[in-house]
Amino acid sequence: MKTMEVLIELKNVKTYYFIPKGLFKTIAVRAVDGVSLTVHRGETVAIVGESGSGKTTLGKTAVRLLEPIAGKIIFEGKDITHLKGDMLWFRRKAQMIFQDPFTSLNPYMTIRQILEEPLIIHKIGDPSEREEIIAKALTEVKLSPPEEFLSKYPHMLSGGQRQKVGIARALVLRPDFIVADEPVSMIDASSRAEILYLLRNIQREYKMGIMYITHDIATTKYFSDNIAVMYLGKIVEFGPTSKVLKNPLHPYTRALMEAVPDPDPSNRFKERKVIPGEPPSPINPPSGCRFHPRCPYATERCKKEEPKFVEVEPDHYVACYLYE
Amino acid sequence: MLLEVSNLRLYYRTIRGLVHAVDGVSFDLDKGETLGLVGESGCGKSSTALALMRLLPKNVAVFKGKIILDSEDITSLSEEEFRARIRWKKISMVFQGAMNSLNPVLKVGFQVAEPMIIHLNMDKDEALKRARELFKMVGLSPDFVNRYPHELSGGMKQRVVIAMALALNPELIILDEPTSALDVSIQAQIMNLLKRLKKKLGISMIFITHDIALASDLCDRIAVMYAGNIVELGTAEQVLLDPKHPYAQKLIASVPRLREDRVPEFIPGAPPDLVNPPSGCRFHPRCPYATERCKKEEPPLISLEDGRIVKCWLYG
Ligand SMILES: Nc1ncnc2c1ncn2[C@@H]1O[C@H](COP(=O)(O)OP(=O)(O)O)[C@@H](O)[C@H]1O
Ligand code: SF4
Numbered sequence A: 001m002k003t004m005e006v007l008i009e010l011k012n013v014k015t016y017y018f019i020p021k022g023l024f025k026t027i028a029v030r031a032v033d034g035v036s037l038t039v040h041r042g043e044t045v046a047i048v049g050e051s052g053s054g055k056t057t058l059g060k061t062a063v064r065l066l067e068p069i070a071g072k073i074i075f076e077g078k079d080i081t082h083l084k085g086d087m088l089w090f091r092r093k094a095q096m097i098f099q100d101p102f103t104s105l106n107p108y109m110t111i112r113q114i115l116e117e118p119l120i121i122h123k124i125g126d127p128s129e130r131e132e133i134i135a136k137a138l139t140e141v142k143l144s145p146p147e148e149f150l151s152k153y154p155h156m157l158s159g160g161q162r163q164k165v166g167i168a169r170a171l172v173l174r175p176d177f178i179v180a181d182e183p184v185s186m187i188d189a190s191s192r193a194e195i196l197y198l199l200r201n202i203q204r205e206y207k208m209g210i211m212y213i214t215h216d217i218a219t220t221k222y223f224s225d226n227i228a229v230m231y232l233g234k235i236v237e238f239g240p241t242s243k244v245l246k247n248p249l250h251p252y253t254r255a256l257m258e259a260v261p262d263p264d265p266s267n268r269f270k271e272r273k274v275i276p277g278e279p280p281s282p283i284n285p286p287s288g289c290r291f292h293p294r295c296p297y298a299t300e301r302c303k304k305e306e307p308k309f310v311e312v313e314p315d316h317y318v319a320c321y322l323y324e
Numbered sequence B: 001m002l003l004e005v006s007n008l009r010l011y012y013r014t015i016r017g018l019v020h021a022v023d024g025v026s027f028d029l030d031k032g033e034t035l036g037l038v039g040e041s042g043c044g045k046s047s048t049a050l051a052l053m054r055l056l057p058k059n060v061a062v063f064k065g066k067i068i069l070d071s072e073d074i075t076s077l078s079e080e081e082f083r084a085r086i087r088w089k090k091i092s093m094v095f096q097g098a099m100n101s102l103n104p105v106l107k108v109g110f111q112v113a114e115p116m117i118i119h120l121n122m123d124k125d126e127a128l129k130r131a132r133e134l135f136k137m138v139g140l141s142p143d144f145v146n147r148y149p150h151e152l153s154g155g156m157k158q159r160v161v162i163a164m165a166l167a168l169n170p171e172l173i174i175l176d177e178p179t180s181a182l183d184v185s186i187q188a189q190i191m192n193l194l195k196r197l198k199k200k201l202g203i204s205m206i207f208i209t210h211d212i213a214l215a216s217d218l219c220d221r222i223a224v225m226y227a228g229n230i231v232e233l234g235t236a237e238q239v240l241l242d243p244k245h246p247y248a249q250k251l252i253a254s255v256p257r258l259r260e261d262r263v264p265e266f267i268p269g270a271p272p273d274l275v276n277p278p279s280g281c282r283f284h285p286r287c288p289y290a291t292e293r294c295k296k297e298e299p300p301l302i303s304l305e306d307g308r309i310v311k312c313w314l315y316g
């Protein structure tokens, strides 16, 4: 892992949303609140957490659809933290795939137009070259023969097919980095693996780096190399997927895993150990360890001081006083 | 036997033609038992539920079959009788997405009390008192009766909706994807609640989900649906550990398992258009075992020796 080429590095990144309150005040939603993370070329890092943990904000910040208020983002050695007008080269290299294939595709455009648009924006190829790139991308996402799909509109496709178009749209620019934000959560369980295999195979072929955002920790087992578990704007555990899933350290990671059923008929005879309550608001996150109000092991110290990120076994990190 | 459904059909009229949403569905349910209705979206799960509640959209073209509840044929009841005696009182339902359709301007306690005022002629105070009890039963503080929906989290709203479905002491409660909008840790809390209610109240349940792993958390028996048909029906043990129908096998193989190393598979292709379902076995275009016969003749419901039912020529 260590010898792989770094693609993107986030250093203590903070991204807040500011919402006006009354005439003179604004309140800050601390959606991402000090995240450091590296994605290497050819690697998939899963960002796991529940809604409100800041996963999407983190992903949008990494592809600079959002600008962080603090920290640094280095992409292929260049500081892109505050890129503004001079961003086109980066837009070409970093793409995002969205959760909802129903709203993320323009309903008035044909599949051909949807896939050609980014090529035109980035002035790639002449019309016949573009046609070729589009046909190749459709074949890569298994929408073949391409001619059958080119003149269709999104509503004529199934959810899985639309998400494949979303992936093809990200692919036509041959990006180095893809943020896939819950790419399968709105798709039937029986088709999820197909989309995830597709992403993985394309990634291997082109050596892309992927940030795979998901609330479903079970899929990370088969489709990621590293896992970062997020809770209320912070990464609470990080490590190689196999290590994190075999030996989950943070009480929140354990709770996430405990919550997911395997199809085992004995499940119905026992209750799951669940963590109580729901995540608090990132407007006013709890003091100390942000997980302490829901943690079965919380001590006085957890309420007051924030635990540091420590390496418990090689490459496996956690922020929790149980491991100090 | 609490419920016996035989040969239920529900077709919708659309500009594209007749949608065969439920096409000959049969199953039964014991008292205190939970049946899972599992399948990909569009396979007819919600339509089956709406047919049981007799809450049919205006464009229904065909509604046929027999539904026997407590030894009474409720299909022959008039709408008046059905409303007076069956719907909500004996069979109630938590609709898909219900937690987002709570009335935003009414206190949630009143929304739970309202059906008791209307159907049981309770006075308001009495109904509110019972609403507080129901809140306690679903794990909400009784004082939350005075809150408005926007003052509750998603998990709490889902509990309110479950309390509503329990208000008239039904014998059967249908839960249509009750956790699909919730985060995993909240989903686990709600599943624990349903387990507790099942045990404490001895109530029968039909649990609808597209996630067969989730069905294992509650269901005693599981019916796998595909394109308007039940293709396999058996105990949770039979269906989850040793599925027989090729579709059920594929569905279970597609689950990414956290505690086992079994690489998830997927089912190539998409479910068929129910306006024009495939001839013969509806699964044949996606089935690895399909033969010429499967393309032409519809397989019957076949009872296996172990008691389960499979709709597939491999067993005929
Ligand atoms: N009111 C309606 N009019 C026309 N078609 C409908 C209507 N409701 C559902 N359908 C169609 O009926 C089929 C079964 O749908 P549904 O019962 O909602 O399945 P599920 O709950 O398994 O997703 C689908 O093809 C769906 O599009
Ligand atoms: S009847 Fe034929 S096509 Fe249908 S599931 Fe069985 S083997 Fe496959």
Ligand SMILES: [Mg+2]
Pocket: B042, B045, B046, B047, B096, B176
């Ligand atoms: Mg449904």
